[in-house]
Amino acid sequence: MGLSLPQPSCSNCRISDLCLPYGLHINEVEQLALIIKNKRPLRIDELLYSRDTECLNLYAVKSGSFRGFITNTEGVEQTIGFYLPGELMGLDALLHGRFSCSVVALETSSVCELPLARLNELCVELPSLQYQMMRILSKEITSDHDQMLLLGRSSAKERMLMFLLMLSKRYGALGFSTTEFNLSMRRQDIANFLGLSNETISRQLTELSKAGVIAVKQRGIRIIDLNLLKSIVEPCYAHPISCPA
Amino acid sequence: MGLSLPQPSCSNCRISDLCLPYGLHINEVEQLALIIKNKRPLRIDELLYSRDTECLNLYAVKSGSFRGFITNTEGVEQTIGFYLPGELMGLDALLHGRFSCSVVALETSSVCELPLARLNELCVELPSLQYQMMRILSKEITSDHDQMLLLGRSSAKERMLMFLLMLSKRYGALGFSTTEFNLSMRRQDIANFLGLSNETISRQLTELSKAGVIAVKQRGIRIIDLNLLKSIVEPCYAHPISCPA
DNA sequence: CGTTGTTTTGACACTAGTCAATGGGTGTGG
DNA sequence: CCACACCCATTGACTAGTGTCAAAACAACG
Numbered sequence: 001m002g003l004s005l006p007q008p009s010c011s012n013c014r015i016s017d018l019c020l021p022y023g024l025h026i027n028e029v030e031q032l033a034l035i036i037k038n039k040r041p042l043r044i045d046e047l048l049y050s051r052d053t054e055c056l057n058l059y060a061v062k063s064g065s066f067r068g069f070i071t072n073t074e075g076v077e078q079t080i081g082f083y084l085p086g087e088l089m090g091l092d093a094l095l096h097g098r099f100s101c102s103v104v105a106l107e108t109s110s111v112c113e114l115p116l117a118r119l120n121e122l123c124v125e126l127p128s129l130q131y132q133m134m135r136i137l138s139k140e141i142t143s144d145h146d147q148m149l150l151l152g153r154s155s156a157k158e159r160m161l162m163f164l165l166m167l168s169k170r171y172g173a174l175g176f177s178t179t180e181f182n183l184s185m186r187r188q189d190i191a192n193f194l195g196l197s198n199e200t201i202s203r204q205l206t207e208l209s210k211a212g213v214i215a216v217k218q219r220g221i222r223i224i225d226l227n228l229l230k231s232i233v234e235p236c237y238a239h240p241i242s243c244p245a
Numbered sequence: 246m247g248l249s250l251p252q253p254s255c256s257n258c259r260i261s262d263l264c265l266p267y268g269l270h271i272n273e274v275e276q277l278a279l280i281i282k283n284k285r286p287l288r289i290d291e292l293l294y295s296r297d298t299e300c301l302n303l304y305a306v307k308s309g310s311f312r313g314f315i316t317n318t319e320g321v322e323q324t325i326g327f328y329l330p331g332e333l334m335g336l337d338a339l340l341h342g343r344f345s346c347s348v349v350a351l352e353t354s355s356v357c358e359l360p361l362a363r364l365n366e367l368c369v370e371l372p373s374l375q376y377q378m379m380r381i382l383s384k385e386i387t388s389d390h391d392q393m394l395l396l397g398r399s400s401a402k403e404r405m406l407m408f409l410l411m412l413s414k415r416y417g418a419l420g421f422s423t424t425e426f427n428l429s430m431r432r433q434d435i436a437n438f439l440g441l442s443n444e445t446i447s448r449q450l451t452e453l454s455k456a457g458v459i460a461v462k463q464r465g466i467r468i469i470d471l472n473l474l475k476s477i478v479e480p481c482y483a484h485p486i487s488c489p490a
Numbered sequence: 491c492g493t494t495g496t497t498t499t500g501a502c503a504c505t506a507g508t509c510a511a512t513g514g515g516t517g518t519g520g
Numbered sequence: 521c522c523a524c525a526c527c528c529a530t531t532g533a534c535t536a537g538t539g540t541c542a543a544a545a546c547a548a549c550g
Contacts, residue, residue: 070390073479078394092390094383101390120376127369137382138339144389145315145337145346149323151396152440156506187529195397197507202530218515218529234318401538432497442539447498463497463547491550498545505538513530520523 008036008062008112018086018173019060020114023132032129035122037113042105048089050102055093057113061085064109065184069192070101079193081147082106082185084170088136106184151195159194160204161233164214168223179223253281253307253357263331263418264305265359268377277374280367282358287350293334295347300338302358306330309354310429314437315346324438326392327351327430329415333381351429396440404439405449406478409459413468424468 010021010033021029037057041064042048048059048066066083080101083089089111092100123130150162172178183190191198208214213229215222223229255266255278266274282302286309287293293304293311311328325346328334334356337345368375395407417423428435436443453459458474460467468474 070394072394072398076394076398078390078397080390080393092383092386094379095387100387123375124372127365130368130375131365133379134339134382137379137386138337140386141382141389142337142340142345144386144393145323145325147393148325148389148396149315149317149321151393152323152437153317153321186527192397198529199508199531200506203506206530431495443497444499444540445538448538451498494547494549496545496547498543500543501541503538503540506535507537508535509533511530511532513528515528516526518523518525520521 006038007033008038009033010036013062015062015086015174020088020129020132020136024126024128028126028128031122031126035115035118037115039111039113041108041110044105044107046105048103048105048111049099051099053099055090055097055099055116057115058088058090058093058119059103059111059113061087061089062110062112065106066103066109067106067185067189068101068103077192078195079189081143082189082193085174091137091140094137106189156194156196156200156204157207158233159196160201160208161229163190163194164221164223165230165233167221168226179226181221183219183221251283252278253283254278255281258307260307260331260419265333265374265377265381268380269371269373273371273373276367276371280360280363282360284356284358286353286355289350289352291350293348293350293356294344296345297343300335300342300344300361302360303333303335303338303364304348304356304358306332306334307355307357310351311348311354312351312430312434313346313348322437323440324434326388327434327438330419336382336385339382351434401439401441401445401449402452403478404441405446405453406474408435408439409466409468410475410478412466413471424471426466428464428466 010016010019010029011026013019013021016022016029021032024032039059049055051070061083063085065085066089068080068083068089069077070080071077083103089103090099123133150159154162167181167183168178171181185193187198187201191201194201205214205216209216213223213225213232215224255261255264255274256271258264258266261267261274266277269277284304294300296315306328308330310330311334313325313328313334314322315325316322328348334348335344368378395404399407412426412428413423416426430438432443432446436446439446450459450461454461458468458470458477460469
């Protein structure tokens, strides 16, 4: 750890517009880059941070992917979400200064480290950074609400489809294919995220394969008919003209 | 609406420390109070705002209670949360400037209206207001995560108990009894919030009554044995010494 | 006092969980 | 290079917990 890593630069970063710098002027981005620290890459299953530890930094995913989760008093685990490049982790810690969930790497992954104290100072100086922080916080709330709708009111099939659709969108936003991608998480992680058992995930995936909606090969997913997939979960997609909403 | 309501004052407000002014200096609180507007009280089932409409104001509950919910494309509803005095509503709209959920009054209720544009300006001037806003946003994320754990991994009985426990805590924080309170929401609303059917809510409440944990009389709830209730949902409560976690 | 909306209760069906066994990759060591 | 072990994923059989539907009881309101 004595080795000093190169200073990161947001202005060159391919995903800066999906990340904290969005909406900032070029000179503001440079100010932000000055406080960012690199961190050595994390290996699979390595913990980025864990619940109840003091939060000194927020983290942005630079490459790879992460899984956030909480546990109840009995040790029952709930996966809160998956983090892809450009996404901010640790926002739940702004309340008490301690992380309220834990985060592990799903594969070899790297992050940008954002010292919280300096980030706070910078927010006071740069209103546009402050607004972007609030937008990001607000986005997390909105997507958590969507997840609550999924967990509260959807069948196993709907959950599976919504999950695939969500990944498709997010990969698309990152410039990857929307119809072909590799899952970086285990079936168990998907199951836990969707409030199902891993057996149910398996069964749903095989059903969808047999129905010709997707093709599954281990972690590899290919969506054969994206519109069909959308139409199952959101009936309006199939007949956009007659859709009342 | 031509009638001008009296200018509200946060410094006199009984719940200001549970609300936005927490952590602000007295002169900062006064600056905040200047931008706050009163609004006529809302009647039961009256909509405060609805999804997809432009967000010009945030709202803080002054008295009464509210229910927030989202709907999917098929009109299936999920209750996102209940809002009690001191709590801020509309934070999900900071992302796009439009509300991403709808909010209705559960009883006759009043709110403080916070014009978003002026609140943003004030956040730039008052760092402590900015931090408090972020804390509140962060708190909503944390409690949404708890709700995801509940919706993803708990039995009907656990959900019911956690719900009662949550209300007990929140009423306690407001200075009310932690063991005796009136539900302002229907069974249907509780069911929808907990991802259950209203029949299941009824059955759980009768079971808990028969077990002597609570007494139910319509909307009135009396918790007979709070520790017993806690011990069912969090086994550690019963034997704090032998608890491993 | 009837009407309406809400809550409770019962009977039954069905989805998804659990348990257990099998299958398939991947990696390691002989 | 092959054999074995390990982990993960799949499949099957069975079960339990909730949802759904329908009816009745109850409270609130005009």
